[in-house]
Amino acid sequence: MSSQGPTLPNEPVDFSIDLGEHEVLRRAHVLDAIGPDWDPVAVLQGEEAAYDLLYSGLSEEQQRVYDDLVAAGVLPRRGHGHASP
Structure with a gap:
């Protein structure tokens, strides 16, 4: 093993990567993994039901903290001004 380390090129080396092509491939793999039965509307409705x-x-204390977080813009207002009863 050389104590001088690797030899570096004297001229610039082009390290370009086509991220557009890579992104298309990544998305294709994601959609393939999700499968044909994926229903994005049903998923969003399920998430809304889970938040409700x-x-x-x-x-009372939890509601107060919730209202403070909504007022601070940390959480969105849900329902009719308060968390669901």
Whole structure:
């Protein structure tokens, strides 16, 4: 093994990568993995239902914290001004 390390080229080397082509390939792999039965509308509806359940039945203190987070712009307002009962 040489103590001088690797030999570097004296001229610039082009390290270009076509990210557009790579992104198309990545998306194709993602869609292939998801499968043909994927329903994005149903997924979004399921996420909304999960958030409704997450913010349901809050105690007074939890509701106060929720309202503070909404007022600060950390969480979106859900339902009619309060988390679902």
